[in-house]
Amino acid sequence: MRLVIDLQACQTEGSRDRGIGRYSFALADAMIRNCRGHEVLIALNRAFPESIDTIQKHFADLLPNANVVLWGGLKGIEEIEPKNVLRRLASERIKEEYFRSLNADIVHTASLFEGFVDSSVTTVAPESLACNAVTLYDLIPYLRAKHYLADERVEDWYRRRLLQLKQADLALAISESSRREGIDHLGLPEHSTVNISSAVDKKFKRMHVSPAREAELRRRFALKKPFIMYTGGIDFRKNIEGLIDAYACLPPELRSTHQLAVVCRANLTEVRRLEAVAAAAGLDKGNVVLTGYVTDDELVDLYNLCKVFIFPSIHEGFGLPALEAMSCGAAVIGSDCTSVPEVIGRSDALFNPLSRMDMAAKLAQALQDDDFRRDLQASGFSRAQTFSWERSASVAWDALESIAARAKAPSLFRLGYFERADKPRLAYVSPLPPERSGIAAYSAMLLPLLSKYYEIDLVHNGEEVAPELSERFPIRTYEEFERSADRYDRVVYHVGNSHFHTDMPRLLRRIPGIVVLHDFFLSGLFWTIEASDPSTHAFSREIEFSHGQLSLLEHLCSDNVLRSLVRYPCNLAVLENAIGVISHSGYSKELAHRWYGEGAPRNWAVIPLLRDWGRQSVSQLEARKRLGIDENAFVVCSFGIVSSMFKLNDRLLQAWSEGGLGKTPNCRLVFVGDCGDDTFNALLLRLTASGQVTNCTVTGYVSDADYQLWLSACDLCVQLRAKSRGETSAAVSDGMGAGKHVIVNAHAALREIPDHVVTKLQENPSCSDLAQALRFAFTSPDISKEIGQRARAYTQEHHDGEVIAAQYHNAIEEFWMQQENDRLLATLSEFRELDDQSLSRYEWSELRNYVEDRSSSHARAERLLVDVTKQLSDPDFSGLDAKAMKNNAMFLAMIPENKRVFFVRRVESGEYEILRDLRQLFMGQHEGVTRDKPIPLFPGEVPVLWEEFSAVA
Incomplete structure (x- = not known):
């Protein structure tokens, strides 16, 4: 399940450093470490950026990066402020929609009672397809409303949270006491209210405190005598006042030889109040020590040093300090209320917290009766070992699995963890064999592996x-x-720079779908589309959209089409229409940043190139026999x-000649592939005619079977690249996978x-460097073989088919869950319809921009709008002063690669429209300049005047 x-x-701030935050963190950690094969995602709110890095770092070794997801980010939604009501409603809707998009089987809310004085958003969405689980700590505010719910705003907030709790499918109680509270007072179902208990961190343990360390602590906290210890919060239910009164009731000889240490953070008002309580009880200054905040290390040491630990609480959800003290070997006594007895585990260690005399009597027994105290220490330590986060996690997983099974949700057992009949249906759009396309061959390898996760339909051009x-x-x-596009749950396009993808x-x-981008440059693709149907102007439109006017x-002023094809990627439309992009190298992502900015596109995954290492079915000797090559x-x-x-x-051929291998007996250089390169052919003809090269062959196109034969037969592969367009070399991967020594150059991917x-x-x-590398491989066969073996081992580890298919699945699912922009905007628009409390224009704009920014898979590529309104309104306008510019490569070179320039005019509404016909614009025929619909400006985008632009340029 997910x-x-x-x-x-x-x-x-109210929970992260306190018991609820620590409990949630520890339970999540234990559940992930013992996940039983289930998939776990951690969801964090961007509204608390200071906490995100710490949490991400902790889970980095336990979860894939993609499994720690971020959402939200709106602030100013605290419920304590009535004016925040609409922003909070909008934020709740964002949260619910986002969590729905995660396709979870169960959503577990670690703490439901948040958001009154902070910007957290904790809701239970009963209409969600996922089951909802909530951690139930206690119902103390509800059961003691006089103390906690006196403020109407707090009461309203708390009771609405209780309604949410009752709508949850599962309550994970931290104690049997809390479980019974939920069942008895809220009517929660017994079968779906489960006690998963609690535990303590492993740092709470018995240990020897050195005399020097003990002296230091006693000096710091004014502990001059054996001491009775309490730690916890300062709250009426903690009963610290009753503890001080009970201590005052001890016989004088015990008070004179023992101090009471109240170990907790306290503000000045609280300190003065407790000092007044001690004074009223007749205690001398120094009898009761208020330590203030202590570190975790100091707390462990104090547990180990105290003579008795006492926990007098009237009401607890669990009573973690008592268990911490027991884990450190302390003698622990506590109240007989709520959850404390199930922590301590023995009735003779309990007292009535509302009776100072009963509490004093039990405290005196623990201080005076050495046998009783030692028995408490031993039994408490033994009982503490029965509590563990592993056990709590296991019980929690049992409950989650049980509630999921009862729910019979259609998405119950996630792909990749359990086999299921209702796999998502995937439309797979790609060239397919027998087409002579590397991407077709790639798809043939990937599809069987991907079918583990999806029901796949192949979308093809109708050929065989x-x-x-x-x-x-x-x-x-x-x-x-x-x-029939609506019948598909997922859509994947395999896009390359050839006629197979028109x-x-x-x-x-x-x-829209996910794009597997096999070539970053798609200029050849769009040129092919335009060449086959000039009326589409496909290449011209794409070069303008991707790179500006x-x-x-x-391009229009040049006679060299190849120059435009090589210089410009022409792929922004594909990237912006993609829900997410998958490439086979980080270099393609670098190119995207170079051309369109660091944030573009946001949804990008790099997955190694899949190759079929098992296709090499014959030995080198057998391959050479079939090809007629000397063994x-x-x-x-x-x-x-x-x-x-x-x-x-051509450089490889030249190096083969210059290094002397071109005439060396029993050496062969073979170019396995088509050759339509006039430069190469001329060089080969010249070197052959001169006798400098006598052993070079160009095979022309070969079948896949012959390709495998040549791969098996060779000793060395040489695969060089220049002017890369973002492609990834399958031949390099194949050579490495076949265990061959491969020579490459440090270019691009x-x-x-x-x-x-x-x-x-x-x-x-240089030719000499390449010749030297060839000569070394020829003269050092053992080293060459060792390099090939390392290459094979590397590919087997990093390019395993099952691993790569799983990476595809993870990327596809991650991308798909993020495409919720339109749905969110439509959902949130209802808030604009409220008459008397509608969001202000500023608030709506902020909310809309947030949603658009967060949901878009592609950050907007930078563009520069040049305002020529003034020039076009001049009746004597005869064209922009750009005659020199049209033919000046220096001018164009000064425009950054990623700065898309568009010429606009301002219309009566104050909006701008792009001028489409550049020839007319620069010839001065302004009456005929094509108009387009007004364009929206991006946040912070301001057009510059032509005069400013041309002056800078």
Whole structure:
């Protein structure tokens, strides 16, 4: 199952450093450490940023980063202020919608009674598909309303929280006493109100306190005699006044030889009040010591040093200090009320806390009767060992599993943890075999693994699909997909920079999904779309949207299309329409930041490239026999389409020649792939004709089977890259997985490969450097073999198919749960309809901006709006003074890569519209400049005047 723990109890100022916060933290920790194969998410509120880092660091070794989720963030919603009512209602709706999006089986609220004086939001949503569990600490305010609910506002808040508690599916009580309170006074069902008890931190233990340490503590806290110890809060129910009176009733000889130490934080008013109580009881100054705040280490030492620990509380939810003292080996006596007896566990150690004489008599017995005191120490320590967080967690999991089973929720057992028949239905949009696409082959490997988590329909262009897929998965055409998109729970697009993907940008606009971005640059894709149908202007539109109108102007004024294709990624529309983006290297994410800003896009996961290591079915010797290669030959292969510009194949050929291997007997250099590179062909022809290279072959396109043969046959793979467009080399991964020595250069994604598993040259290697690396591999076969073995081990560890499929599943689910923007805005809009108490324009704007900002998967790419209203309103306007600019590469080079420039005019409403036809704009034909609908300005966005822009540029 998937359990979400709302851990705001560890964030609010009123709870995080007190018993509730510590209890919640310890229980969550124990439940995660003993999770029984269930998935656990920790949910934290952004309104308390100072607590987030500490909690995240603690759980970093226990949970994946994605399993600590952040939500909320609105402040100024404390219920103590009536003016906050609408902001709180809106915040509660945000919280409920967000938690609903987490697709939990159970949501466990660690502390429901928060939010009166802080910005926490604790609600139980009974209409949620998830079950709701709540920790029940006690009902002390309800049962002692005269003391705690005298203020009407507090009473109203508390009673509304009680109604929420009664709506929960499960109450996890911290003691049997609290459990009975819930059942007897609130009518909670017995079967769904469970005592999970409590425990103490392992630091509370018996230990030897050195004489020096004891002397230091006694000096610091004025403890000059053996002492009776109390610790806890200062509250009427803690009965400290009764304890002081009982101490005063002790025989004089006991009072004169023992001090009473009240160990707790107290403000000046509380100190003076307790001092007055002691004085009224006839006690001398120094009989009662008020220590003030002590550290945890000091508290443990004091437990170990005290002669008797006394806990006189009238009402407790559990009574943790008594258990802490018992764990430290102290002799503990306590009240016979509520939960204290079940902690102490023996009736002869209890007293009536409302009778000072009864309390004094039990205290005197514990101080004077050495045998009784030693028996208390031994039995208390033994009983303390029966309490543990592991036991509490186990009982809690039993209860959670039981309530989930009774609920029979449709999402009960989450994917990846239990098999289930109702897997989410996934539309998988990708090229598929037998298409000659690396992404098609990739999908063939990934799909069987991903089917563990999803019911998958393959969305394809209608061409033939290989039997191994078509016989296993339903095939849908693009048209069928568009007609029935609502039937899918998840949608994934595999997008690359080729003609195999021409329909995907259109589909993605209509049916948002998660994009697996195999190439960061998509300029070739959009150029292909425009070339096949010029009326779409697909490339021109995309270069303008992604990179601004100056980039479009540069493209329109250039005769070199290849320059635009290589220079501009042209992918912002795809990124912004994506619910989330998955890439195979961190380099693609770096490019996104470089072009569109550090926050763009926010939802991005890096998952290693999946390769099928099991496809290498023949030995090197057998592969060489089939290919007609001598078994003792030194064979170097470079895989993929031959390209001097992008793969430096000409440099490899030159290095092969210059290093002397081009004429060395029994050496072979093989380029396994198509070659349409005139530069490379000319070089190969020249070197062959001159006799400098006699052993180089270009295979042309090879089948997958022949590709595997060459991979098995070779000794060394050389895979170089230049002008990377964000792609990830499958050939490098295949070579490493096959246990081959691979030579790469430190360019783009190849930089991320650890140095010890490949030979990594500098980014722009010289021919001599490359020749030296080739010669070393030739002359050092043992070292070369060792590098290959390290490469194989690395790929087996980091590229395992099951692991990668699980990473896909986690990323898809994480992205999908975050796409709630439209639903939240629609839900929150009802608050604008309230006549007399509606949110102010400022408050609504703040709330809307928060929701849009938090929910958007893509932070807005920066843009610069240039206002040409003045120029266009001039009747003598003859075009912007940009004749030189149109042909001046220096001007364009001064515009940052990630600064998208758009020319706008201001209309009568005060809004702005983008001017679409740049040729008309720069030729001065302002009457014909195409208008668009007004564009909204982003927060903080202010257009600059043309004069300012052109002066700076």
